Amino acid sequence: MPEGTGAHRQEVELHPARPCEQPEDHAERPRWQITEAIPPDGADLVAVMSCAVEAWLDACETPEVRRIVLIDGPAVLGWERWRAICQAHMLGMIEAVLAQAAEHGTLLPLPIKPLAHLLLAAADEAALYLNASTDPDTACTEIMQIVDALIRGLTRV
Template identity: 45%
Template sequence: MRAAVVAERAEATREALIATARRLFVHKGYFATGTEEIVAAAGVGTRGALYHHFADKRALFLAVFERVEEDLLASAGGADTTGDALTLLRGGLLGFLNASLTPEVQRILLIDGPAVLGWQQWRATEKRYGLGAIRALLERAVAEGSLSAQPLDALAHILLAAVDEAALFIAGADDPPAAREQAVTAVERLLAGLTTGS
């Protein structure tokens, strides 16, 4: 019983650190947020609590980054799942472009993500969360006959790279809503070229 209580408290502390860091990283950015500030705002005692759960601030950022990715996938899962695979793929990719207008996705996933994690780890994490879903929908589109048989691994990588770059374009733009419209148009044209009738 006591072990269960200790485990519960440890999990509550970890969750408080992630939630607080997430909020601070969005508002101040990773580099302007100190570990002491996170610990104080989370109300978890000393920095020892943070280092008990995370090797360093970067490891905490990775946990926050992954939580934002998980939330994006969960919200995509709650979207309309009826229709053909290419329609669902379009909805998911454009949904990510819409999400790239939010301060949380812009700051954590698109701006600080590559800077904090480094390009290689950022790309690997993006692939882990997006690549499988894209490939599964492409596979389904081939089975449905709306997409011709082709090397799906390459196509999935290309689509993920395209939408990631489009989101980075939006996040770095002086006028993000206008950039989003341009990015949506470009991605729509790219997807239109996939159909077997094109």
């Protein structure tokens, strides 16, 4: 283990939510703030999930987030611990959106917990794909076409 990694590991584990903290001044918030990307009515599952994935991909294009989320986090903490942190923050939000859609009758009758895991995995893979792309604009457009088709396939139209 490289020197200093233990201290970094301790810092991250003590403050796993620090990257999600929000400044008091709205103008200082990152443009990719996921909760701001979600339409206010929340009833349109396709719009909500598409906005959230697009905000996630936008966030992953910033150097700091890309480095922490896609590179250093899993390497420093180990995959299991990193995954537990990510699931604690993102999985609950995805489950809540799916539960709301089920309550509104827009989601097909599917088990929410495994569906949330699959959608989280798809979002993570989309970020990795975008990060490795030589043409990020095209990659993002293509990813969003696929996300929209996948989410529409989960809804009652």
